[in-house]
Amino acid sequence: xxxxxxxxxxxxxxxxxxxxxxxxxxxxxxxxxxxxxxxxxxxxxxxxxxxxxxxxxxxxxxxxxxxxxxxxxxxxxxxxxxxxxxxxxxxxxxxxxxxxxxxxxxxxxxxxxxxxxxxxxxxxxxxxxxxxxxxxxxxxxxxxxxxxxxxxxxxxxxxxxxxxxxxxx
Amino acid sequence: xxxxxxxxxxxxxxxxxxxxxxxxxxxxxxxxxxxxxxxxxxxxxxxxxxxxxxxxxxxxxxxxxxxxxxxxxxxxxxxxxxxxxxxxxxxxxxxxxxxxxxxxxxxxxxxxxxxxxxxxxxxxxxxxxxxxxxxxxxxxxxxxxxxxxxxxxxxxxxxxxxxxxxxxxxxxxxxxxxxxxxxxxxxxxxxxxxxxxxxxxxxxxxxxxxxxxxxxxxxxxxxxxxxxxxxxxxxxxxxxxxxxxxxxxxxxxxxxxxxxxxxxxxxxxxxxxxxxxxxxxxxxxxxxxxxxxxxxxxxxxxxxxxxxxxxxxxxxxxxxxxxxxxxxxxxxxxxxxx
Numbered sequence: 392x393x394x395x396x397x398x399x400x401x402x403x404x405x406x407x408x409x410x411x412x413x414x415x416x417x418x419x420x421x422x423x424x425x426x427x428x429x430x431x432x433x434x435x436x437x438x439x440x441x442x443x444x445x446x447x448x449x450x451x452x453x454x455x456x457x458x459x460x461x462x463x464x465x466x467x468x469x470x471x472x473x474x475x476x477x478x479x480x481x482x483x484x485x486x487x488x489x490x491x492x493x494x495x496x497x498x499x500x501x502x503x504x505x506x507x508x509x510x511x512x513x514x515x516x517x518x519x520x521x522x523x524x525x526x527x528x529x530x531x532x533x534x535x536x537x538x539x540x541x542x543x544x545x546x547x548x549x550x551x552x553x554x555x556x557x558x559x560x
Numbered sequence: 561x562x563x564x565x566x567x568x569x570x571x572x573x574x575x576x577x578x579x580x581x582x583x584x585x586x587x588x589x590x591x592x593x594x595x596x597x598x599x600x601x602x603x604x605x606x607x608x609x610x611x612x613x614x615x616x617x618x619x620x621x622x623x624x625x626x627x628x629x630x631x632x633x634x635x636x637x638x639x640x641x642x643x644x645x646x647x648x649x650x651x652x653x654x655x656x657x658x659x660x661x662x663x664x665x666x667x668x669x670x671x672x673x674x675x676x677x678x679x680x681x682x683x684x685x686x687x688x689x690x691x692x693x694x695x696x697x698x699x700x701x702x703x704x705x706x707x708x709x710x711x712x713x714x715x716x717x718x719x720x721x722x723x724x725x726x727x728x729x730x731x732x733x734x735x736x737x738x739x740x741x742x743x744x745x746x747x748x749x750x751x752x753x754x755x756x757x758x759x760x761x762x763x764x765x766x767x768x769x770x771x772x773x774x775x776x777x778x779x780x781x782x783x784x785x786x787x788x789x790x791x792x793x794x795x796x797x798x799x800x801x802x803x804x805x806x807x808x809x810x811x812x813x814x815x816x817x818x819x820x821x822x823x824x825x826x827x828x829x830x831x832x833x834x835x836x837x838x839x840x841x842x843x844x845x846x847x848x849x850x851x852x853x854x855x856x857x858x859x860x861x862x863x864x865x866x867x868x869x870x871x872x873x874x875x876x877x878x879x880x881x882x883x884x885x886x887x888x889x890x891x892x893x894x895x896x897x898x
Contacts, residue, residue, distance in 0.1 A: 403563045403606050426566035426608070429595070449596050450663060462665045468595045469666065472566055473588070473610055516662065523661070525640065526893075534893040537796035538660020 409472045415440070416484025424471050431455045431466035434481060442482035442511045446540075453539035456512040456519075457481045463519025465538075482511035485518065493559045494518055497552035505543030513539045517553045529554065562598055565607040569614060572739050572773060578609050580741055580769040587611050587771060589632055589668040592659075593675040600683055602692055612668075616773055619643060625779030628737075631670030631772045635725065636661065638669060648777060649889065650786040650805055654728035656892045657790045660797050670772035673726060673736065673752065674764065677719035677827075678799055680704060690716045691760040698760075706865040707799065710873070711826040711857075717760030718863060721753060721828050722799050728788060730829035731805040731821035734777050740770035749775075753828030760827070782807025782819065787883040789890045789897070790823070791876055796895075800824030802873045804880035808844065815839045820852065820881070825860075825873055832856045844885040846878055853877035 408423040415438065422437055431448075434440040434457070446454030448467045455467040458480040485492035494514045497503070504510045516539045526532045532550050541549065569575035569587075579585050584606030588594055597603040616630035619641050627643055638644055639655035659667065667675075681687045681699035688696035700708050700718050708718040726749075734749040753764050766772065790803040803823035809816040818839035822830040835856035842848040853874040860870045879897065883889055888898065 403565060405563065406565050409566065426564060427561040427598075429561075449599065450592055453660065453662060456662055463662050464666050465592070465662045468592050468663075470566070470588070470591060470595065470608075473591070473612055519665075520661065523636075528893070530895075531893040534796050534895075535661050538662045 411471050411475050413471075413474060413476075414478045416480060422471065426470065426472050428471050429467055430457070430459070430469040430471045430474060430479070433471040434466065434479075440481050440483055443515075444508055444511055446508070446512070451540070452509070452512075453516060454509050454512040456516045456539065458515055458519055461519075461522060463516050480515070480518075482515055485514065492518070493556040494521075494552065497555040498549075500555065501548045501552040502545075503548040503552040504541075504545050509539060509541045509543075513541065513549055517549075517556065520553065521557055526557075561595075562601070562604050564598075564605055566610065567607065568610045572614060572616075572771060575609055575611050575614065575771050576740055576769060579771070582607050583768075585609055589671045590634070590666040591671075592663050592667045593671065597676065597683075601685055602683060611771065616670075622776060626777045629669050629775045629777070631668060631774055633669045634665055635659070635667045635669065635672060636664035639664065647781040647783055648728075648732060649783055650781075650788055650807055651725070651728040651732060651777075653786075653788040653889060653892055654724045654803075654805060657788055657800075657803070658724035669725075669775055672723055673729075673772060673775070674766070675723060676763065678722045679708065679719040682719060691719060691756075691763075694759070694761050701863065704865060705863040707801070707824075708863060708866050709826045710860045710862055710866060710869045711822075711830050712755045712828070713826075713861065714756045714758065714760070716758055717756035717827065719756065719760065719827060720824055721763075721826070723829070724788070724790060724800065724803060724823060726753070727803055727821045727823035727829045728805045729775060729777075730831055731807055731819040732777055732781070733819075734775050736766075736772060737774040737776060738766055738770045739773050740767055744773070746776075749829075750831055756827045763827070780809075780817070782809065782884075785810055785884045785887055787880050787889040788892075789876055789880040789883060791872060802869055802876045804873075804876050806877075806880040806884040808839075808881070808884045810844060810885065813843055815842055815844050815848070815885075818852075820856065820877065822856070822873060822877075825869060830856075839881075844881075846882065849878040849881040850874070852881070 411422045444454040446452035450465040450468040586605035588608045616632040639652045687699040736747045785808040792798040805821045807819040835852040838852045
């Protein structure tokens with residue numbers, strides 16, 4: 392942005408690209424990345440997995456949420472090179488064959504979105520929430536989903552959708 | 561993002577060696593604060609030393625009856641660890657009051673201690689900030705200072721420390737274990753963070769070539785009578801206006817031991833021995849709690865937009881001690897304050 396001063400840093404040699412191996416949605420993937428590439432940018436710009444969204448790019452909105460080794464994280468604040476060897480699940484990897492993940496179906500059933508931009512992050516975050524097993528009540532779902540902002544304000548339906556998916560074995 | 565070199569540390573000694581060898585190098589673990597500050601051009605390390613694979617990820621019982629928490633234990637794992645939940649529920653509650661589930665999954669124990677203020681002017685590189693660029697001045701003192709400190713401020717800086725976890729660690733009398741070129745040393749938690757004074761860019765007493773290896777909790781956990789009460793502008797995922805960690809040990813209606821630490825009010829988690837002394841030996845009543853609050857806030861000083869915090873802090877102290885005494889700690893999911 393224009394108002395940002397250029398960082399006063401000494402000249403650093405352009406780093407070699409670093410080999411990064413990830414298992415993304417079940418597929419072994421080899422990448423060669425500059426160290427500053429976030430996992431989010433690796434997914435979107437290097438692998439065309441654009442289901443994961445860039446919202447704020449500062450860990451404040453949750454749109455970039457994916458699962459790394461089964462845990463939900465903000466991919467915008469994670470350097471891809473630090474995750475060498477990890478297993479990553481994005482919104483593209485939740486459905487099995489042509490069968491939607493129960494959360495995807497529940498979001499449709501409850502109309503749990505309007506514009507849809509936050510939805511991949513909401514669904515990946517909810518998948519992490521269900522695995523964690525700490526949320527039982529609607530209050531607990533709201534609290535443990537607070538890292539996912541929905542500017543359209545679809546929260547009541549998002550909570551209802553997650554409750555429906557939680558009730559499934 | 562900015563250009564930097566990336567290396568991994570093979571063990572703690574290697575991490576210390578590598579950071580000592582390069583003045584532009586910084587450690588990275590969870591990265592939740594550092595990466596953000598690099599995107600904002602507030603931090604510009606020339607090399608990142610990845611310590612996230614070091615074997616500092618366990619929670620172990622100590623011979624003294626306490627726990628030693630590895631510096632790389634993620635915040636969420638710590639909050640949900642059975643020994644923390646049973647014996648130090650104040651710490652679990654404080655951790656769960658902070659950030660989001662995603663950030664807690666990423667953020668490390670050591671990194672939580674070292675996170676930097678969320679003062680708007682610290683982040684905005686177009687404005688003066690003594691913390692970001694020493695000697696340029698403080699924009700917050702005469703600016704938008706609603707979120708800022710009321711205790712221990714200086715003419716150079718009125719920023720607050722943003723952590724919730726650290727407020728509980730201060731109340732629990734934790735110890736920070738660090739390693740450096742000269743070996744290991746231990747720092748009492750209350751001495752770990754600094755007041756701004758004339759050098760607000762120095763936030764902790766950790767040296768640049770030292771690494772946090774563990775946080776140790778003493779045996780006393782205040783598991784029966786505690787609370788972590790956080791007051792903020794929205795119910796979740798917001799920094800504290802004021803937060804209070806309170807722990808009591810009661811005997812026949814009298815307070816045998818008391819701990820009181822505040823967040824959101826100073827450059828470090830705020831403890832005041834005189835306020836805790838005023839609680840010991842007294843009846844656990846609102847009048848006692850109010851006296852402790854008055855003592856703790858006797859030198860509080862507000863700025864244009866945050867004077868309300870003084871009254872808010874006083875009331876939050878009384879409410880928190882009341883919750884602790886009654887054994888009805890604040891729920892971090894059902895937010896109604898009783």
